[in-house]
Amino acid sequence: MLGSLYSFAQASSGDSVFTSIGIDWKILIFQGVAFLVLVFVIAKWVMPPLVKAVDDRQKKIEEATEAATQAEKNAKKAEESTQSKLDEARQQAADIVATAKQEANAQLEASEQRAEQKAEAIVTNAREQIEKDVIAAKKALHNETIELVALATEKVVGKTVDKSLDNKTISEALKEVR
Amino acid sequence: MSKKLSRRTIAQYCANQIIAKDDLIIKKLAAFLVDSNRTREAILIVRDIESALASSGTVVARVVVAHELQASVEAEIKKFIAHSTDATKVAMQVTTDASLLGGISIDTPDHRFDDTVQGKLKTLRANKV
Amino acid sequence: MSELSVTELSEDLRRAIESLEKTEGLSTVGIVTRVGDGVAWVHGLRDAGFSEVLEIESDGKTVEAFALNLNEDEIGAVLLGEDSSVKAGAKVSLKGTVLEVPVGEEMLGRVVDPLGRPLDGGPAIKAKKTGLVERNAVGVMGRKSVHEPLMTGIMSIDAMFPIGRGQRELIIGDRQTGKTALAIDTMINQAKQKSGVVNVYVAIGQKLSKIARLVDRLKSEGVMEQTIIVATGPSDPASLLYLAPYAGTAMGEYFRDNKGHALMVYDDLTKHAVAYRQMSLLLRRPPGREAFPGDVFYLHSRLLERSAKLSDDLGAGSLTALPIIETQAGDISAYIPTNVISITDGQIFLETDLFYQGIRPAISAGLSVSRVGGAAQTKAIKSVSSHLKLGLSQFRELASFTQFGSDLDEATKKQIDRGQRLTELLKQPQYQPMSIWEQYVSIYAVSEGIFDAVGVDKIKDAQAAVLTKLWTDYKKDMRELNKGGKATDEVNKLIVKAAKSAAKGFEG
Numbered sequence: 001m002l003g004s005l006y007s008f009a010q011a012s013s014g015d016s017v018f019t020s021i022g023i024d025w026k027i028l029i030f031q032g033v034a035f036l037v038l039v040f041v042i043a044k045w046v047m048p049p050l051v052k053a054v055d056d057r058q059k060k061i062e063e064a065t066e067a068a069t070q071a072e073k074n075a076k077k078a079e080e081s082t083q084s085k086l087d088e089a090r091q092q093a094a095d096i097v098a099t100a101k102q103e104a105n106a107q108l109e110a111s112e113q114r115a116e117q118k119a120e121a122i123v124t125n126a127r128e129q130i131e132k133d134v135i136a137a138k139k140a141l142h143n144e145t146i147e148l149v150a151l152a153t154e155k156v157v158g159k160t161v162d163k164s165l166d167n168k169t170i171s172e173a174l175k176e177v178r
Numbered sequence: 179m180s181k182k183l184s185r186r187t188i189a190q191y192c193a194n195q196i197i198a199k200d201d202l203i204i205k206k207l208a209a210f211l212v213d214s215n216r217t218r219e220a221i222l223i224v225r226d227i228e229s230a231l232a233s234s235g236t237v238v239a240r241v242v243v244a245h246e247l248q249a250s251v252e253a254e255i256k257k258f259i260a261h262s263t264d265a266t267k268v269a270m271q272v273t274t275d276a277s278l279l280g281g282i283s284i285d286t287p288d289h290r291f292d293d294t295v296q297g298k299l300k301t302l303r304a305n306k307v
Numbered sequence: 308m309s310e311l312s313v314t315e316l317s318e319d320l321r322r323a324i325e326s327l328e329k330t331e332g333l334s335t336v337g338i339v340t341r342v343g344d345g346v347a348w349v350h351g352l353r354d355a356g357f358s359e360v361l362e363i364e365s366d367g368k369t370v371e372a373f374a375l376n377l378n379e380d381e382i383g384a385v386l387l388g389e390d391s392s393v394k395a396g397a398k399v400s401l402k403g404t405v406l407e408v409p410v411g412e413e414m415l416g417r418v419v420d421p422l423g424r425p426l427d428g429g430p431a432i433k434a435k436k437t438g439l440v441e442r443n444a445v446g447v448m449g450r451k452s453v454h455e456p457l458m459t460g461i462m463s464i465d466a467m468f469p470i471g472r473g474q475r476e477l478i479i480g481d482r483q484t485g486k487t488a489l490a491i492d493t494m495i496n497q498a499k500q501k502s503g504v505v506n507v508y509v510a511i512g513q514k515l516s517k518i519a520r521l522v523d524r525l526k527s528e529g530v531m532e533q534t535i536i537v538a539t540g541p542s543d544p545a546s547l548l549y550l551a552p553y554a555g556t557a558m559g560e561y562f563r564d565n566k567g568h569a570l571m572v573y574d575d576l577t578k579h580a581v582a583y584r585q586m587s588l589l590l591r592r593p594p595g596r597e598a599f600p601g602d603v604f605y606l607h608s609r610l611l612e613r614s615a616k617l618s619d620d621l622g623a624g625s626l627t628a629l630p631i632i633e634t635q636a637g638d639i640s641a642y643i644p645t646n647v648i649s650i651t652d653g654q655i656f657l658e659t660d661l662f663y664q665g666i667r668p669a670i671s672a673g674l675s676v677s678r679v680g681g682a683a684q685t686k687a688i689k690s691v692s693s694h695l696k697l698g699l700s701q702f703r704e705l706a707s708f709t710q711f712g713s714d715l716d717e718a719t720k721k722q723i724d725r726g727q728r729l730t731e732l733l734k735q736p737q738y739q740p741m742s743i744w745e746q747y748v749s750i751y752a753v754s755e756g757i758f759d760a761v762g763v764d765k766i767k768d769a770q771a772a773v774l775t776k777l778w779t780d781y782k783k784d785m786r787e788l789n790k791g792g793k794a795t796d797e798v799n800k801l802i803v804k805a806a807k808s809a810a811k812g813f814e815g
Contacts, residue, residue, distance in 0.1 A: 163245040289333040
């Protein structure tokens, strides 16, 4: 085809302005058409995928940047919340420790009090025991004395009372009751 | 099965018979006790009879003394018993028991009078705690 | 007090000797015809009255007895001492009085027998007054309805089955279920809360070692100064076991009739009924159901009717009774338990199963009841008790579903969780009664859901934590709450705050 085009161009070469300056307008047209065809081909088949690829790439880059910023934001947020949770936990721990300390103190006081009370109780018990011993001793003395008095009376009366005394006493007792 | 006669009823009947001068009543009572198999209650029935007699004016009294009683004192005692129990007739049984040491103890069916030295010593000993 | 007072001794003796000089006239006597098994049959003494005291001479000593059977021929008298010293033929005389015991403030802090004789080795009791052992109960017009609370210090009882002053609340359960422990905690709480209520603990046939331990415990808790203990051991004559609750009631009635308040604990009435059965059978009275005499209901009804709240005219005193009955194998439909249940104003039923599951006090919320109820409850506790009761009854209904765990719907799960926490909260160690504010705070925290995140086994720890916190930081408000009035919103806010912070430490 080119060959034919070339021979057509040679055949039709005449004397014109274009030939004088070296422009062969037949070749020009031919080249123009070839160029247009090329442009058409490129525009239809080469440009779109290229443009698409570039666009895609652009999109990806944008997305990536966005994601990166978002990730940065999230990371910041997470860090903040972790920090606040840690603070909270520290606070709670402090509270718990404080309460535990309070309880420990309270228990200590309570056990001290109990120890004091126990000591007092021991002393009171000892005192009570002494009192009980004294009471028991009093009882024993009381009973012994009565027994001795009774025995003494038996011995004395057995020896001193005779028939006439007895009769007299009886008589008096009967009168007393009447 | 007839209901068992209470001792009180038996005693009251016997007492009435004794007052009515029935001499056989004691034998009858003995026979009854043997027949109804109640010989173990004999002492209690005797006490009840004495009690019934006492309420009708005849008092049986057991007197225990440490030494022999003079006649005057015995009479006083009888008077005393009669006065205290509103009795018209007093039958006294006097016994001596040296362990009483002194004083007098009178036992009637439902009452007692303890003025013995031994009795007082018992009361004293009862004060022990 | 501790020096040997010789003058005192010699005066006693002088008086004894002087009394010998007097000669009395004829005195009425009977004689003992038979004696055995604690009963003496006396012949004579036609004038003896029912329940009159007789004096039997034996070996120089005098043994007392009281006439219970007045037959035509003889009197059946129950001995109040050992029958080994009484012989047939012994002389019997009338004392002239019916049974009386010494009563008054001098009895406080003492351990005595049913006749008022001291058993604690202390000095003889010199009481100015005596009270009749057998006495008629106050009539209808002399009473007022029960309206004052008697705080036991045990959360389940004060919240769900409140006891009022003048009420009779039966404590019933098998052996070793914590019946006496409940009564002891109530007595300890009266001292802790300084309520002014005097305790009278009647031990009927209880082991003497148990009574000794009880006295030690009461002394160490500082309760003994406002307690009287009437003690009879298993080896005492049945007559003393029979008289013990009546004697104790006479001592309690002294305080009731003198504008005071007293709490009676009868431990336990089953042994009392058995002792009465023994006496009745030996007195040849006809046996009835389970060989008990026909008047075994009257035995307990006349005892418990003497516990009452008096009207303002009679001084507004009160006598509250906590009788204890021991059942066999949880059978509350036996003879004596049904008798006493019908006499009392409610019962607290202790179950062996709950006890061995670790729920102590082992109070069965389903079978226990208080027939006086809210009228005798402090306003503070009343406001939270309905949530507690509701939560527990719902839990009981769903109790069998706890095994299904994850297959349940949310609402059911929530109820079960709440119920488990409430049950755990109501467990209480012995000898640690809780005051009003402690009970209010604990129940409020759990029933408002603040402790829902706390593990069931950590509820008691969380409770301790919140109570310590509130007592340390807001003592004044808690003291105010302890007076029993309804809690204000500010106080409730304080409680919520403290509970929330306490709960955080025990989550999971």
